[in-house]
Amino acid sequence: MYAKQTTVLNVTGLHARPAAEFVSTAKSFESKVYVKRLDEDSADTANAKSMIKILAQGICINTPIEISADGPDEVEAVDKLIALVDSKFGED
Amino acid sequence: MNVLKGNPISRGIASGKLFIYKAFTPDIRESYFEAGEEQKHLEQFNSAVKKAAKELDRIYDSLASESPDKANIFAAHKEILFDEEVAEDVGNLILEDQAMPDYAVDKVFTEFADMLSKIDDPLIAARSTDLLDVRNRVLRILQGKEERNLSVLTEEVIIVAHDLLPSDTATLDREKVLGIITEIGGATSHTAIIARSYKIPAVLGVPDATKILLNDQFIILDALKGEVILDPDDDTKEKYERKLTDFIKDEVEANKYLDKPAVTADGETYHVGLNIGSAEPDENIKFADFVGLFRTEFLYMESDHMPTEEEQFKAYKKVLANMMGKPVTLRTLDIGGDKSLKYMTLPKEDNPFLGNRALRLCLSLPDLFKTQLRAALRASAFGELEIMFPMVGTIDDIRNAKAVVDDVKSELRSESIPFNEAIKIGIMIEIPSIALVADIAASEVDFASIGTNDLTQYTHAVDRMNADLVDYFQSLSPAMIRILDTIISEFNKAGKPISVCGELAGDPAGTVVLMGLGLRKLSMNGSNIARVKRTISKFSLSEMVDIANEAKGISTQEEVLEYLDVQIKSHD
Known part of the structure; x- marks a missing residue:
């Protein structure tokens, strides 16, 4: 198990195209990958490979999140997804 | 040989096999199987x-x-x-x-x-x-059921449905639809408007059509008389082939007037407008002088999210470009509780047509309204665009809507975004309470357009969607002629442009009366332009004035229509 935290800073949050990009990146890894909001105590740990679950988190701009992974490529998966979120998905 | 009757709302004749369209509605019960399977x-x-x-x-x-x-x-x-x-x-x-x-x-x-x-x-x-x-x-x-969808039709068919929703018509395979039959819907329903704009013959309001008619059954659809003829014999088929030939001949004859200016027999030139409901090019604009009604509902109905200012701005700019630089009158959002949007719930109302709809809805949702007005004003820098509000009932409505326009204008000014400062602001006249004060309304707006469908509905208190009430929906009743007379003469007196963009403008009898009452601008669906121009060409202005004056003194719509029919036939 490997985990890192960051804050979503792109305007659309994890909706629409950014969500699709996030999910398809997560799917490219063998490990199980999860996302959890850090600003709500009751937040679920969502399967990052499920578009529906990601959307259901309602993660918008300025939401702090934790990305974690469990499996053979867990470090690479988390680092790559964190980098993707930090790149603001190419949005200004 | 059975015959079913309904309202012919999109002219034409078709024959072919039926496709019964029923949207699938799941009916699932909680149930379990034996362990082991x-x-x-x-x-x-x-x-x-x-x-x-x-x-x-x-x-x-x-x-x-x-x-x-x-x-x-x-x-x-x-x-x-x-x-x-x-x-x-x-x-x-x-x-x-x-x-x-x-x-x-x-x-x-x-x-x-x-x-x-x-x-x-x-x-x-x-x-x-x-x-x-x-x-x-x-x-x-x-459940082992076949796909039911109108986007992928394998052969040419006549569609039979309870009703067609905007989501059905959005994916409609136009090339393969020979005709449309529905159980509900009047002349101004969504299905009717789509059928006419695609020139698909349609008969609506055929009770129990989806139960009586069968898949693959062969029928003739007479969308001139409003009849569905089941399993026709050879004589009938032959008769209809002749009827179809005559219909096509008449269309061809009328089409000779399509690219001509609209000029009366005594040389008066009129302005004929086109109604549109999308941002796509429409070749009929070549035959029209302006766009009298640009419906913007498609932006909201076909989208899966609230259309953004940028999306609307682009669509409006595109319309101005597609319409060859001709003036375009944009009507702001006109929906209510009878419509459903994917991204927003409009409260269900007992009487959606008397409810929080159109301008009322926009005034109650300032963000939505401002977004549309900002997009329209920004587009006004790129062509001759006018803004028109639907469902105006009082002078307060006009002032409230104009106040929002002024707000949006000062926002744009402070952001240094260009727009047409002198943009013309007008209203739809479709509620009797504003028609009766047309003189005051004329002093508050730059122009107005009469929506004859809703004006008839609200004047006669007749639900235009109710197929059982077609006889009560009287667009040329003595009451309608009086109210039209009031509106047209008050606007003419004030020197403010007045037009008609409802169905009446596309109907030859309606054309003659409206022109006779003093109307100078008519806007209609592309499919009516040729026939209206032909009608105009056959009468002189003074003849139309005489006919309208005579019609004003008649007591029932039936007598009005009989009188107009005689007049039109005598000019053929």
């Missing part, structure tokens, strides 16, 4: 998913090149279909709880859809509808 039922679910994926691929491929936006909806559906969590939850219900696959699918998809619909973001709430759409597809396959 888990694998068999899981396999059923998996193979339904595979079939659903194939259907989605086929729809995607058929739309991809022509309309990528529509195709993308189905790509998103496929992603939902293969969503890990959804599939896993359905699988677990089958394997661990022995839930029947249809019950498992229904439960899981519905729960996920509910979850998304509660997220406070229109883009995500829209995905909830997609989930239900995919759920229905899988359930239908599990």
Whole structure:
């Protein structure tokens, strides 16, 4: 198990195209990958490979999140997804 | 040889096989199977998913090149279909709880859809509808039912449906639809407007059509008289072939007037406008002088999210470009509780046509209204654009709407965004309470356009969607002629442009009366331009004035129509 935290800073949050990009990146890894909001105590740990679950988190701009992974490529998966979120998905 | 009757609302004659269109509605009960059959039922679910994926691929491929936006909806559906969590939850219900696959699918998809619909973001709430759409597809396959969809028709057919929704017509395979028959809907329903703009013969308001008619049954659709002739014999087929030839001849004759200016027999030139309902090019603009009604509902109805200012701005700019620089009158959003949007719930009302609709709705949703006005004002820098408000009932409505326009204008000014400072602001006249004070209204606006469909509905208190009330829907009743007379003469007196953009403008008898009452501008669907120009060419202005004066003294609509019919025939 490997985990890192960051804050979503792109305007659309994890909706629409950014969500699709996030999910398809997560799917490219063998490990199980999860996302959890850090600003709500009751937040679920969502399967990052499920578009529906990601959307259901309602993660918008300025939401702090934790990305974690469990499996053979867990470090690479988390680092790559964190980098993707930090790149603001190419949005200004 | 049976005959069913209905309202002919889009002229033409068609013959062919029927396709009964019933949107699939799932009816699922909680049910379980005996332990030990888990694998068999899981396999059923998996193979339904595979079939659903194939259907989605086929729809995607058929739309991809022509309309990528529509195709993308189905790509998103496929992603939902293969969503890990959804599939896993359905699988677990089958394997661990022995839930029947249809019950498992229904439960899981519905729960996920509910979850998304509660997220406070229109883009995500829209995905909830997609989930239900995919759920229905899988359930239908599990029940072994054929795909029912109007986007992929394998042969030319006449469609029979209870009613067609905007979502049905958005994907309609126009090339293969010979005709349309529905159980409900009057001359101004959504189906009617679409049928006329696509020039598809249509008879609406045929009671129980989907129950009486059968798939593949051969019929003749007489959308001149309003008849559906079941299993016609050879004599009848022959008779209708002749009728079709005559109809086409008349259309061809009328079409000679299409590219001519609208000039009366004594040389007065009129302005004929085109009504449009999308941002796509419409070749009929070549034959019109202006766009008297640009309906903007499509932006809201066809989108899966609230259209942004940028999207609307682009669409409006595109319309100005497509309409060859001719003046365009944009009507702000005109919807209410009878319509459903994927991303926003409009409260259901007992009387949506008397409810919080059109301008009223916009005034109650300032953000929505301002977004549309900002987009329209920005587009006004790129062509001759006018703004028109629907469903105006009082002078307060006019002042409130204009105040919002002024707000938006000062916002744009402070942001140094260009727009036409002198943009013309007008109203639809479709409620008697504003028609009766047309003189005051004329002093508050730059122009007005009469929506004869709604004006008839509100003057006569007749629901225009109710097929049983067609005889009560009287657009040329003595009451309507008086109210039209008041509006037209008051606006003419004030020197403010007045036009008609309702169905009456496209009808020859209506044309003669309206012109005779002093109207100078008519706007209509492209399919009516040729016939209206022909009518105008056959009368002199003084003849039309005399006819209108005579009509004003007649007591019933039936007598008015008889009188007008004689006049029109005598000028043929």
